[in-house]
Structure formats: structure tokens, C-alpha cells
Amino acid sequence: MTLPTLLVLGADPPPRLGRLTGRARVLHTDDAGLAALLPEADVLLVWDFRSRAVRDAWPGKGRRPAWVHTASAGVDHLLCPELAASDTVVTNARGVFDQPMAEYVAALVLAAAKDLPRTVGLQRDRVWRHRETRRVAGTRACVVGSGPIGRAIAATLKALGVTPALVGRVPRTGVHGPADLDRLIARADWVIAAAPLTEQTRGMFDAHRFGVMQPSAVFVNVGRGELVDESALAEALRRRWIAGAALDAFTTEPLPPDSPLWDLPGLLVSPHMSGDTVGWRDELGAQFVDLFERWAAGRPLVNVVDKKRGYVPGH
Amino acid sequence: MTLPTLLVLGADPPPRLGRLTGRARVLHTDDAGLAALLPEADVLLVWDFRSRAVRDAWPGKGRRPAWVHTASAGVDHLLCPELAASDTVVTNARGVFDQPMAEYVAALVLAAAKDLPRTVGLQRDRVWRHRETRRVAGTRACVVGSGPIGRAIAATLKALGVTPALVGRVPRTGVHGPADLDRLIARADWVIAAAPLTEQTRGMFDAHRFGVMQPSAVFVNVGRGELVDESALAEALRRRWIAGAALDAFTTEPLPPDSPLWDLPGLLVSPHMSGDTVGWRDELGAQFVDLFERWAAGRPLVNVVDKKRGYVPGH
Numbered sequence: 001m002t003l004p005t006l007l008v009l010g011a012d013p014p015p016r017l018g019r020l021t022g023r024a025r026v027l028h029t030d031d032a033g034l035a036a037l038l039p040e041a042d043v044l045l046v047w048d049f050r051s052r053a054v055r056d057a058w059p060g061k062g063r064r065p066a067w068v069h070t071a072s073a074g075v076d077h078l079l080c081p082e083l084a085a086s087d088t089v090v091t092n093a094r095g096v097f098d099q100p101m102a103e104y105v106a107a108l109v110l111a112a113a114k115d116l117p118r119t120v121g122l123q124r125d126r127v128w129r130h131r132e133t134r135r136v137a138g139t140r141a142c143v144v145g146s147g148p149i150g151r152a153i154a155a156t157l158k159a160l161g162v163t164p165a166l167v168g169r170v171p172r173t174g175v176h177g178p179a180d181l182d183r184l185i186a187r188a189d190w191v192i193a194a195a196p197l198t199e200q201t202r203g204m205f206d207a208h209r210f211g212v213m214q215p216s217a218v219f220v221n222v223g224r225g226e227l228v229d230e231s232a233l234a235e236a237l238r239r240r241w242i243a244g245a246a247l248d249a250f251t252t253e254p255l256p257p258d259s260p261l262w263d264l265p266g267l268l269v270s271p272h273m274s275g276d277t278v279g280w281r282d283e284l285g286a287q288f289v290d291l292f293e294r295w296a297a298g299r300p301l302v303n304v305v306d307k308k309r310g311y312v313p314g315h
Numbered sequence: 316m317t318l319p320t321l322l323v324l325g326a327d328p329p330p331r332l333g334r335l336t337g338r339a340r341v342l343h344t345d346d347a348g349l350a351a352l353l354p355e356a357d358v359l360l361v362w363d364f365r366s367r368a369v370r371d372a373w374p375g376k377g378r379r380p381a382w383v384h385t386a387s388a389g390v391d392h393l394l395c396p397e398l399a400a401s402d403t404v405v406t407n408a409r410g411v412f413d414q415p416m417a418e419y420v421a422a423l424v425l426a427a428a429k430d431l432p433r434t435v436g437l438q439r440d441r442v443w444r445h446r447e448t449r450r451v452a453g454t455r456a457c458v459v460g461s462g463p464i465g466r467a468i469a470a471t472l473k474a475l476g477v478t479p480a481l482v483g484r485v486p487r488t489g490v491h492g493p494a495d496l497d498r499l500i501a502r503a504d505w506v507i508a509a510a511p512l513t514e515q516t517r518g519m520f521d522a523h524r525f526g527v528m529q530p531s532a533v534f535v536n537v538g539r540g541e542l543v544d545e546s547a548l549a550e551a552l553r554r555r556w557i558a559g560a561a562l563d564a565f566t567t568e569p570l571p572p573d574s575p576l577w578d579l580p581g582l583l584v585s586p587h588m589s590g591d592t593v594g595w596r597d598e599l600g601a602q603f604v605d606l607f608e609r610w611a612a613g614r615p616l617v618n619v620v621d622k623k624r625g626y627v628p629g630h
Binding site: 099100103104106107108110111113114116117119120121122123124126128129130131132133134135136137156159160161253254255257262263268269270271272273276277278279280 | 414415418419421422423425426428429431432434435436437438439441443444445446447448449450451452471474475476568569570572574577578583584585586587588591592593594595
């Protein structure tokens with residue numbers, strides 16, 4: 001019996017793949033080596049979720065893998081029209097990041113309400129300056145993105161006494177459609193971006209949207225940088241259309257040292273880490289091995305991405 | 316009919332006292348003028364809750380007011396043995412600070428878990444450095460102080476998936492006694508000080524207690540500075556007995572510019588503001604007016620401090 005070939009894209013070897021010993025031939029590659037090895041692969045594991053090399057690999061020459069798994073929630077870095085049109089199945093790391101990201105958003109919301117970044121700055125200058133802070137209980141959030149991450153964020157904020165509204169691609173029970181977006185962000189104290197990056201969501205947080213928000217509103221992005229028109233956000237913060245923002249994702253990552261975003265007033269910059277709690281690599285590795293075992297046994301995969309929509313649909 | 320005389324101690328006039336127009340003669344004083352005016356006062360409102368002038372006013376010369384209200388949760392700044400032994404009734408601002416302080420503690424716990432103070436520092440230096448952070452759900456907290464503030468803190472942490480244990484002066488349903496303290500802080504991820512300052516609690520967080528805590532533990536004080544042996548805490552942080560701390564209260568306030576606490580590794584310093592959300596002065600003023608109306612009507616006061624114990628007992 002021929003072992004299936006698993007090709008792993010990424011500089012660091014994933015943990016937990018030891019469980020596949022004797023059950024798969026495992027090859028490792030970086031971006032540069034991908035094209036040459038891809039025809040040998042039955043399965044491609046995109047471990048380096050920042051790599052965009054996969055987009056260039058379709059249609060490509062020779063056989064393509066039947067299944068591609070990405071160790072990330074978003075799939076925007078690999079979905080190209082040719083892959084979308086192909087028979088290759090794409091799965092993602094749905095579930096791993098939900099609770100960590102919800103906690104991270106709660107941390108950012110509470111930090112903004114309690115003015116913690118300024119407290120850190122005042123401490124550095126040894127300045128004792130009492131301020132009045134905001135209550136979080138009784139405020140309103142608009143969470144854009146109604147997948148498991150958005151729902152976990154809404155649930156955690158609700159536990160803190162915040163009234164959340166969820167916005168998704170299509171309205172359904174408990175989820176507003178895009179038609180309600182402007183109305184909801186206009187009255188939200190916290191606007192949270194947690195949507196997948198698709199052609200519908202690219203650049204959706206633009207000058208118009210920041211103009212609709214309240215001057216006291218705080219904008220948080222834990223999705224993809226490209227959801228946000230960063231120039232428009234900079235302008236909105238400089239003109240005080242909104243009170244503050246926290247970005248964990250950027251159009252260019254790492255954020256270049258000369259980016260004006262680093263010292264924009266009221267903006268907290270964090271290095272794309274919202275979902276990455278201690279042990280996250282182990283969880284991602286174990287999740288892939290579970291999927292691999294399903295695949296090898298001929299059972300249906302879970303976390304299958306709708307390649308037209310760009311995310312895993314349904315609950 | 317003679318109007319009762321209300322003496323207000325504090326530089327800033329409290330809001331909401333307009334409701335007492337025609338129903339009380341209101342005098343204002345600062346610390347220096349207190350002794351001279353006190354014999355005229357039927358009621359003393361300690362609006363400046365940092366003033367320690369009241370401690371020196373008992374027994375004093377002439378008549379003392381029948382009732383003293385302080386616009387704070389703690390009463391340590393005014394309770395002296397002579398006042399405790401007198402017939403004067405003391406009330407406090409029980410209730411006003413519970414939810415704001417609980418949110419502030421949640422903000423500090425989440426900020427520590429998600430390494431936010433370091434993120435702020437890295438942003439200042441324009442450094443993109445990804446770190447793995449901690450999950451809060453599934454961790455354990457020990458909340459020392461089982462009054463309404465401690466209970467609100469425990470409830471808010473519980474809403475975030477933390478398992479809280481409450482420690483009070485005497486064990487009762489849902490509350491551990493002091494005998495359990497070392498065992499509970501030894502396994503806590505978050506140790507929260509929210510106890511009243513009494514002879515039993517003064518300096519309770521000392522070298523022994525920090526030695527008992529886990530190296531990964533984070534200590535938070537939103538009570539009074541004197542609950543903590545600040546030198547022992549500094550030593551514990553320098554030697555990495557514990558992972559971090561956040562202090563909102565200090566033995567000396569404002570914290571002097573030359574205090575070594577300002578730049579202690581892993582310590583977040585905030586200027587005694589945990590309970591002070593927008594509108595807090597209005598709430599404190601309205602709460603006092605409500606109490607005054609009860610008092611003037613001869614109805615029993617609420618929020619009455621047990622002057623022997625140093626706090627308002629019971630639920």
C-alpha cells in the first residue's frame with residue numbers, strides 16, 4: 001500500500017504530526033520549493049498561514065493535491081479563482097481561535113474603557129493623573145462577522161453586560177444583514193471587525209463607515225487588515241470622528257517601522273496575536289491530525305470551506 | 316423649626332446637594348477649618364475621601380455630629396478609636412463602586428493575560444513582536460474581600476470563565492475564612508485584594524504571601540495601599556516569585572515621583588481610579604442626599620458601618 005504524501009508549507013515544523021508516522025510520507029517546503037513539490041502531494045498543510053505562495057500554485061503544472069488545510073481561520077491568503085474552481089477541498093482551523101479571540105477583544109474593549117494604554121504611558125513618565133473611566137456594562141457593541149469567532153466575541157461581551165449585535169452576510173435569527181450595518185454602527189460604543197476577508201468585506205471599514213460611528217466609539221479589528229481602509233481610519237482618528245481604535249491585523253504585516261499607524265493618537269497596535277494563546281500550535285497540529293485521520297479513513301472532512309464564499313458556512 | 320447643619324469636608328462642592336436647599340444649612344470646610352466648624356454640625360459629609368482630618372477631630376472640643384457619611388467604600392481614613400467608641404453613626408458609599416471596580420479588575424486581569432502593557436511599550440518603540448498569550452477562561456482567582464465589591468469582582472471574573480474563590484473575615488456559605496487563604500492563593504492565577512483596611516488586613520500581602528503564590532500568578536490591589544507590604548511586593552517581582560502585579564492603591568498617594576514602584580518589572584501602576592466611572596460624583600452626591608432624607612425623616616439609615624469591624628457587615 002502506498003502511503004499518501006503530505007506536504008507541509010512553512011519554516012517551522014508543526015507539532016503533533018508524529019501521530020502520522022507510518023501513515024503518511026511527510027515532506028516539508030518553504031514558499032520557494034512549493035511549486036516543485038506540489039505535484040507529489042496528496043494533501044497540502046499550509047502551516048505558515050501568512051504564505052501567499054499557494055495562490056500562485058493554481059492551476060500550475062502537474063497534479064494538484066486533493067485537499068488543502070490551512071492552520072488559520074481566514075483562507076484569503078490561499079483562495080484564488082483557480083483553486084476555487086478546482087476539485088480540491090479546502091479546510092480551515094475553525095474553532096481553535098474563537099475563545100482566545102473573544103477574550104482578546106474583551107481585553108481591548110475593557111482597556112479602552114478604562115484608559116489602560118494611557119495609564120501605561122503616564123506610568124512611564126511617573127505621572128499620577130486620575131481620570132474618570134467608562135462603564136462597559138450597559139454599552140452596545142456591533143460585531144461584524146457572524147461565524148464562530150464573531151459569535152464568541154458577542155457572547156463574551158454580553159457576559160460583561162454589553163448588548164451585542166451581530167452582522168453577517170445574510171440576515172438570519174440573531175444575525176443582522178449588511179443592510180442594518182450603518183444603523184448598528186451608528187449607535188455602537190464598540191465596533192468589532194471579525195469578518196472573513198472576501199470581495200464583499202474588503203475595505204468595508206472606510207471613511208463613510210467611520211463617519212457614521214459615534215465620536216465616543218472605539219473600533220477594533222481582529223480580522224484581516226484589508227477589511228479596513230487604513231488611511232481613512234487614520235483620518236478618522238486624527239479628526240476625532242471616533243474616540244479610539246485597536247488593530248491586531250494590518251494590510252502589510254509586519255507593520256513597517258515607518259508606518260504612520262504606530263503613533264496615531266488613540267490607536268493601539270498589536271502584532272496579529274489575538275487568537276494565539278499558549279498551546280495554540282499544539283491545538284492546530286492536533287486538529288489537522290484529526291482531520292487527516294478522517295480523510296485517510298474515507299470519512300467526510302469537517303471545517304470545509306465554501307470556496308465561493310470564502311469561509312466555512314453555517315453553524 | 317431650626318434647619319439641621321450639614322458640614323461638607325472637601326475642596327470641591329459635591330453635586331446634587333441642591334436638593335437639600337431649604338432643608339439644611341450647608342457649610343463647607345477644608346481640613347484646616349474642620350475643628351472650628353465641627354461643633355456646629357449635625358451631619359458631617361466627608362466628600363474628600365482622602366482627608367485624614369476627621370481622625371483628629373475625635374473626641375475634640377464641643378459637640379460632635381450625630382452622623383458622619385463618607386463618599387467612599389473604605390472608612391479607614393476616618394475611623395479612630397474615639398469615633399468608634401462614640402455614639403456617632405458612620406455610613407459609607409456602599410454600592411456605588413461595585414460594578415465599576417469589578418470591570419476594572421477584569422480589565423487588569425485580561426490586560427495581564429494578553430500582555431497589553433508590553434504591547435503598548437513595543438508600539439512606542441515601533442517593534443512588531445508576536446507573543447503567545449494566556450487564556451483567562453479555565454483559570455482560578457482568589458478574591459480577598461467578601462463585601463459587595465469582592466462579590467462583584469468574583470461575579471465578573473466568573474462571567475469570563477474564571478473560577479473565583481472569595482475570602483472574608485469569617486467563613487460562610489460561598490465565602491472562605493482566613494484559614495483557607497494560603498491554600499487558595501497558592502493555586503490562584505489571579506489574586507485580587509479588595510478587602511477593607513482594618514487591623515486584621517493591614518499588611519496581609521507580605522513576603523510570606525507572595526512566596527506562597529505561583530510564579531505565574533498576577534496580584535491585583537484595588538483596595539487600600541496599606542493592605543500590601545510594598546517592599547515585599549517589589550522584592551517578589553524582582554525575584555520573579557510572581558509574574559506580575561497591578562496596583563491601583565498605594566501607601567502614599569499620590570505615589571511620589573521617586574518611588575521605585577513606578578518602574579518595577581511587571582508592575583502596572585494606576586492612580587486610584589478603579590471605581591471612578593463617568594458620573595461617579597453624581598452618584599455619590601445622590602446617594603448622600605437619599606441618606607440625608609432618611610435621616611431627616613427619622614427613618615433608619617442604611618450603609619451603616621460597624622465601627623468595631625471597620626466596614627458595613629452582612630449582605
